[in-house]
Amino acid sequence: MVAVVLFIALFLAVLVLLVVVGYLFSPRRPSETKERRFEAGGPPYGPVQRRLLMQYFGYVYLVTVVEAAVGLALVAVLTADAGRAALAPLAAALVVAIAAVVAVVWRYFKLLADVRRWG
Amino acid sequence: MITHLKLFTTAVKQLFQPPLTVRWPEERRNYGDRMRGFIVNDRSKCISCQLCEAVCPAKAIKFHLEADGRRYPGIDWGRCILCGYCVDACPTGSLQHVNNTEIVWTDLDVYKKPSEMDPDDAAPLPATKSLI
């Protein structure tokens, strides 16, 4: 526990110290231009030139669902009892879960991966 | 999979090639004796005819008045494209190329002011580390 606290304290201290040193000892010549946004980074205006494809939200939706399933599988695997007898139900559950994930992805993959449908 | 392995083996093979880059100024590349390098003016031959100024396509050459009451060509190396037209146009052969192609300066002010085309300026820079 001492080691963890030491690590966190030292790591954060070094990180903050470097910033403070830079802030205190670097030469400073402030100007209005420096404090502005970088080049063309301002908020966009005028007619939209290119939209973000709606297709991508499908992937984000997919990951929120699938990740939860994989997380459950991880917990199940790590808390399972040792031995071949305990392996059978675990294996069956895993195979079903992964098969379900693969089936869903397989079914909608063509639709998701085809940019032309979404552009 | 095999394509990616091939890519990696190719990259690893390239790792052991000697570099092609020339570490100037320690290493110098030999360009031969007839390269068009610095252009210098021999003032004893110059007749101030201004043909070089007229022929210069980059408008790099300008004439300026010297203390002896005559006008001599000066060259702006930022504009010069080393085409050699001025050397060809010179009727007395006072303008000549020098075999030093490394048109570099260690001093910004020297570069900025129109060079007098003095042969001394065209000497190759010494191979010192301080240039980097």
Add this chain to the structure above:
Amino acid sequence: MDFPSPLSGDLVAALVFPGVLGIFGFLVVAIWLERKLVARVQWRYGPLYVSRPLGGLLQPVADLFKLVFSELVLPRHTNRLLFAATPILLFFAEGLPVVFIAAAPGVVMAPHSYGLAIAVVLVLLVAVLMVAMAWTEADKFTYIGAMREILLTAAYEVPLLLAALAMFLLYGTADPHKVVEVQSGLWGVLLNPLAFVVYLVALLMATTRFPFEIPEAEPEVVLGPYTEYGSTLFIYAFGANYVKLYVLSLLGAVLFLGGWLPAAGVLGVLITLAKMGVFVLPAMLVRAIYPRYRIDQALRIGWGQLLALSAAAVLWSLLAAWIW
């Protein structure tokens, strides 16, 4: 343990390797190695003039000094406190998973029976901070970079988790010591090569190495999520990915390459360090090899080949556990 008397294993882990010194040392070595390797593949010299006898190894240190002592500009349109804090938090959070990973028997800060699983989850959590950082900067390029980061995370998260799941299934534990113990006969990379391949590709995606260097694609979005930063904060924003590479290589060395085997103590730490190279060297070299994928191509790889491969890896592990 054969460490000098005032240092116990966990203190070595906290201070030297895989702790603070290791992280900053890796930053220097990795940046130098990347520049040098890419330069040599392209027939150049790479960094050379700073510390010529060392082949320019101190160039990143010189860059670090230059960046620390350059002016710290906090843009007017941002929340200044958050602007300064998020890169620090990001860099810190990227380094946090090493708390649970052992570099040699006893050289671990927090021995935990689910240590490696916690480390994997911590690695995946960091994308949130990257997005927070991009949001604080309030810049068009950082928004786009953050969006790409989210999508890339969506591409690699599931395969990475499945690869880890396959290995945990094989070993029956996530305790770093026991995981390495199980590998004393055969290394994990031989027990389940599919999971290793998936892990390697997911590592490239997670650290946005080259074929997947989409969030910070220079010709498209300047520097992506860290466009606005300069000075020390730029080191953190930019170096965070290298820290992630460090963490994932360490995790990979323990999961797939038998960690500190066949030694222990100081030699074990060195062996772990050497095995990390198996992950680090390809990750450095890809910059010279690949062009950049489009974001939809990366997503297609993640949810196509990579998902299929990782599902196969889990099934392989199930079969192997059945037979073993």
